[in-house]
Every structure is written in structure tokens, then in C-alpha cells.
Amino acid sequence: MTAESPIRLFVAPVTPLQQNCTVVWCTKTNKAAVIDPGGDIEPVLHEIKRRGLTLEKIWVTHGHADHAGGTQALREATGAPVEGPHEDDRFWIERIPEDAQRWGIYDAQSFEPDRWLNHGDTVTLGETTWEVIHCPGHTPGHVIFYHAPSQFAQVGDILFKGSIGRTDFPRGNHADLIEAITTRLWPLGDVRFVCGHGPMSSFAQERQSNPYVGDRVIAASMPNRSGPG
Numbered sequence: 001m002t003a004e005s006p007i008r009l010f011v012a013p014v015t016p017l018q019q020n021c022t023v024v025w026c027t028k029t030n031k032a033a034v035i036d037p038g039g040d041i042e043p044v045l046h047e048i049k050r051r052g053l054t055l056e057k058i059w060v061t062h063g064h065a066d067h068a069g070g071t072q073a074l075r076e077a078t079g080a081p082v083e084g085p086h087e088d089d090r091f092w093i094e095r096i097p098e099d100a101q102r103w104g105i106y107d108a109q110s111f112e113p114d115r116w117l118n119h120g121d122t123v124t125l126g127e128t129t130w131e132v133i134h135c136p137g138h139t140p141g142h143v144i145f146y147h148a149p150s151q152f153a154q155v156g157d158i159l160f161k162g163s164i165g166r167t168d169f170p171r172g173n174h175a176d177l178i179e180a181i182t183t184r185l186w187p188l189g190d191v192r193f194v195c196g197h198g199p200m201s202s203f204a205q206e207r208q209s210n211p212y213v214g215d216r217v218i219a220a221s222m223p224n225r226s227g228p229g
């Protein structure tokens, strides 16, 4: 974030899967959103309080337990409404308790969002407005949260520094994921992003060097249109 940026953030890796629970806030109002409260919500709430922030929203990128397992507990503790993911992830949210057990996540619960999100929706936080971009592939209902004025996004498990999300889960789809990244994310320009696991990166850096969706890789995978037929 630049000094003039109207948002700030901190990242708190949570659950045994070290998922990047991200707290973003509007610097004018100190209203905060927790993106992907997978679990371990007590230390996250403590840090929000310590920084003098007020939790206004809970945003969820997708229904995997490591991203959404603490959503219900956080809503019960704070009364903040839950926005996201897209309703196509309903089946993932319903199976959070059993998945969490398998992944060693403590006390995860299913929930019903206060608002399901669709591609092109906007969500507000304090005086800031964020765009919702539906990026299916890792899960069918995965969305990302994009703040255009800051060129910042939280992209969940769509894209990582040097990698992309897994697509071998139920209703995962590799072609959908590649299409979402190249046609819905790349046109946004050079956006810095927090991803679901591991370090931050930027779209420009990934277009240059990502072995799955880098520009050279995508160009090489295009069908050869020069031959007959």
C-alpha cells in the first residue's frame, strides 16, 4: 500500500494449513473486514482490537475449511455480516465440519452467508468499495476481492506466487481456472495480491514467471492457427 492508499492490511496465517487470513481496513473510518477466517479467530480479534479497528464485514473467498471454518464463530463473536462466496460453493460450506476434521482444523463450523456474491458485485468497507470477481476452477464458487484504487486483491486459492490453485477437488476445473486468471485477473493490470497460502506477489510478476499462467506458457499452449483447417 502507498502512503495515500485508503486501505491497510495485515495477514495472519491460521490453521495447520497456514492459510493467510487477511484483515483489511479503511484508514478513514478504521472499519475492518476479515477475509477468510479459517480458524484461530481469537488472536485475529485481539489484533483487530489492539489496532483500534472495528470489525464491519466478514468476507469469504471460497468454501474450503481452512478459509471458512472460523466464519460462524467470528460472526457469533462480533455480529459482523458474512459476504461471499458465490453460491456454487454451498456444497463445500456444508461439508466444512468433516473436511476440517480431516485437515486437523479445530472447531470449524458450517454457516449460511448473509449475502452470496456474484461476478460484478461490489462490497463496501467503511468508505471503500471493492469489486467481486468470480473465478471458478479451484472451487466452482470462488470469488476474489479487488480494490481498484489501490490495485490490491485478496485472491484466495486462485493464484499463488509461482503456482496456481489445485483443481483435483470435486467440481474443480483446470481450464476454468486458467481462463479466470487470464481473462478476469490479467486485464486488471499490475495488481499486488495476498494469496491463500505463502508470500504476496503481483500479477505482473506472475505473468512474467509463473510456470502455469505466465504469458510465455499461455502463448505456447495456444492452438497453432497457422496451419490448414
Ligand SMILES: [Zn+2]
Pocket (backbone or CB within 6 Å): 062, 064, 067, 138, 157
Ligand atoms: Zn482452497
Ligand SMILES: [Zn+2]
Pocket (backbone or CB within 6 Å): 019, 064, 066, 067, 157, 196, 197
Ligand atoms: Zn487454501
